Amino acid sequence: MAKSDRLFRLLHLIRGLRPPVTAARLAAAMEVSERTIYRDIDSLRAAGARIEGEAGLGYTMTEDPALPPQTFSxxxxxxxxxxxxxxxxxxxxxxxxxxxxxxxxxxxxxxxxxxxxxxHAVNLVHRFNAPPQATIDMTLLREAMWAEEALDIGYRDLQDARTQRRIYPLALSYNDRTVMLLAWCCKRRDFRFFHVTRIEGYEQTGESFRPRRVALLREFIEQLKARCEPSQTGFPS
Known part of the structure; x- marks a missing residue:
């Protein structure tokens, strides 16, 4: 790991772990020696980070130069x-x-x-019915959307029939009970919602649909407005 990447990760750990955080704990998380931690903390301090503490006592971040100050109501x-x-x-x-x-x-x-x-926020979240987790790699799916790259997917529909589709993935919709993938289906030549839990695999194609994504999303929204009553909101199933 490059030193710059290691210093960035060390900053993140000191921010996130309950202070004071010991060099031993940092070394274990970073998979480096405690001596390396001591040297890296000296480097961060030299760069302007205000890190209080010392070897044997633990460290606390009191000011972080990597992040600008923020203020919120x-x-x-x-x-x-x-x-x-x-x-x-x-x-x-x-x-x-x-x-x-x-x-x-x-x-x-x-x-x-x-x-x-x-x-000590007063608004809390607890969902008794979180959407079921997909078996596919959601990170790679998001990366395909960011890159505007077509995917070939294997999909099992609600009637349990399996089809192979080439799609242009556009957006993920998190509904109350499931996560849906909005995509342009090249086979149907239309927009489709796919249950991510029913996608049984996908392959990158190398085919780019850039810069069509924005235009496709705009077209989908116009179709949605035309189908829905003014008082209705949300996506069709």
Whole structure:
């Protein structure tokens, strides 16, 4: 691991672990020696990070130069905490981890008073029926959407019939009971929603549909408006 990457990861650990965090704990998490931790903390301090503590006592981050200071109203903090908590419960493992990492970064930029407000938020999330987890790699699926790359998928529909489709993946929709993939289906020449738990595998094709994604999403929204009553919201099943 390059030193710059190691220092960034060390900063993230010091932000996120309950202080004071010992060099032994940091070394175990980083899979390096304690001596390396001591040297890297000296490097971070030289770069401007205010890290209190010393060997044998543990370390506490008091000021992080890598992140600009932030300020939020109390209701904004409540909204952030509520949204990230919901992602943590509804998302797949990588998305939940990303929510935790984002929370650590946000807290690291806040004054101490607002850190306490965030950690004692009054709005809580608990979902008794989280969407079932997909068996496919959701991270690679998101990367295909970001890259605007067509995918060949094996799909088993609600009648248990299996088909092979080439799709242009556009967006993921997190509904109450399931996660749906909105895509343009090249076989049907139309928009389709696919249950991610019924996608049995996919292959990258190397075919790019850039820059059609924005236009396709705009077309889908116009079709949706035409089909729905003005008072209706959400996506058709």
């Amino acid at each position: 109390q209701i904004e903090l409540e909204a952030l905490m509520l949204g990230l908590a919901d992602v943590n419960q509804r998302g797949d493992a990588d998305l939940a981890q990303a929510a935790n990492d984002a929370l650590i970064k946000i807290l690291a930029t806040l004054p101490e008073r607002q850190q306490r407000q965030a950690m």
